Amino acid sequence: MIKSRNRHTPSNSARQAFKREIRDAIRGASSGFLFGIPLLYTMEVWWIGSYAEPLPMLIALLTNFVVVFLLIRTEGFRGTVDTKIRDALMDSIETLAIGFVCTALLLVLLRQIDLATSINEAVGKIIFESVPFSLGVAVANSFLSGDRERGNNAPQSASPQSKTxxxxxxxxxxxxxxxxxxxxxxxxxxxxxxxxxxxxxxxxxxxxxxxxxxxxxxxxxxxxxxxxxxxxxxxxxxxxxxxxxxxxxxxxxxxxxxxxxxxxxxxxxxxxxxxxxxxxxxxxxxxxxxxxxxxxxx
Known part of the structure; x- marks a missing residue:
């Protein structure tokens, strides 16, 4: 029986780790939407992305990555702070990926990217529009995380005061x-x-x-x-x-x-x-x- 429990422990740990990863990604994406949605309704940014050359796009991408990395090192979108540079680098890449995916989905939804859009134009729009999304993901834990355990056992009352x-x-x-x-x-x-x-x-x-x-x-x-x-x-x-x-x-x-x-x-x-x-x-x-x-x- 002991061997059987030990055999299932890695699977349970992996499942819990996967759930934490999904929760962190959802928290980051939600914070990204809060930060990024106003800029997504700005046609000037669509135009900049549409006509951007590869070099400006690369500069914007690298600048965004550096800023996100510094924010992640301070306190990123996860529930714990990454102190190792390698972990912070990986989280920075994931942060940019979340920002890109959220931006791309909304640009498709808003009909700013479709099958007729060229690859260069689509990539340019995603890179420039994703900057506030990525910054929002990076600061999710620092500014918007909360105590998820507090209040779970709050008593419920049916008294007249509770109706008020x-x-x-x-x-x-x-x-x-x-x-x-x-x-x-x-x-x-x-x-x-x-x-x-x-x-x-x-x-x-x-x-x-x-x-x-x-x-x-x-x-x-x-x-x-x-x-x-x-x-x-x-x-x-x-x-x-x-x-x-x-x-x-x-x-x-x-x-x-x-x-x-x-x-x-x-x-x-x-x-x-x-x-x-x-x-x-x-x-x-x-x-x-x-x-x-x-x-x-x-």
Whole structure:
């Protein structure tokens, strides 16, 4: 029996190590989305990436790598600090890889990279757009990690006071989501990027944008282990289940984005409802990430 237990120990250790690796990667990617999404809606960066020559791209890549390496040496995206140079180098490469993958996926989603895009243009866009993503991944643990154990055993109460607390918690979540969504949407709504992106969106891509928005929001708040994730699972609001909260927060973020588009005259009542819908969904992606950021800090 002892031999049997020992025989299974390496497998269990490998499984735990794999789970930690996945959790660290999700935390890093979530932090990357928080840092990188505003620049992704900047057409000037698309143009720079589109026309960049190999040498500037290489310089940008090496500069990004050096900055990421220094951040990783300070305190990277993992739960533990790497003190060995070799480990920090490997984590820096992984950080850049996470930034590249997140950037590439969103550029494809936003129709800035497709089958007609040349390799040089696609690589240039990914390299320049991935800089804030990579920096966000690198500082995930330093600025956004939290105690994932705290609050797991919080007692639940059905007293009248708990109902009042639930209402207050719900209002706090709604306010934090709205503030975060408005903050991001306010900076993007006046620009021409939203109409430009929306014009290239067909219904399947709009549905994909909705799905990605919900997935990123859920990952940031309930999976990545950022700040008060344990407390989020224990929160007593009326929409206390993670899926319910994610859906409600998405609707709030869409509303915030729609209001900003109308406020900056990007939408008018003469426009067809399809234009309102496409513009709102496109702006809803960064607004939802902003709403998730608002919820993880309350």
């Amino acid at each position: 607390a639930a209402i207050n918690a719900t209002l706090t979540d709604v306010g934090a989501t709205a503030i975060g969504a408005l903050f991001i949407a306010f900076t993007i709504a006046p620009t021409q990027e939203v109409p430009m992106l929306a014009s290239a969106m067909t219904p399947p891509w709009l549905l994909a944008t909705i799905a990605v928005s919900l997935l990123i929001s859920y990952g940031i708040v309930f999976v990545a282990g950022l700040t008060n994730q344990a407390n989020r699972y224990q929160q007593k609001g009326l929409f206390h289940r993670p899926i319910d909260e994610t859906l409600v927060a998405y609707i709030i973020s869409l509303t915030a984005g729609l209001l900003m588009l109308w406020f900056f005259h990007q939408l008018s009542f003469e426009d067809p409802w399809t234009v309102w819908l496409s513009h709102t969904i496109v702006l809803g992606l960064p607004a939802t990430i902003g709403g998730a950021a608002g919820r993880i800090v309350v």
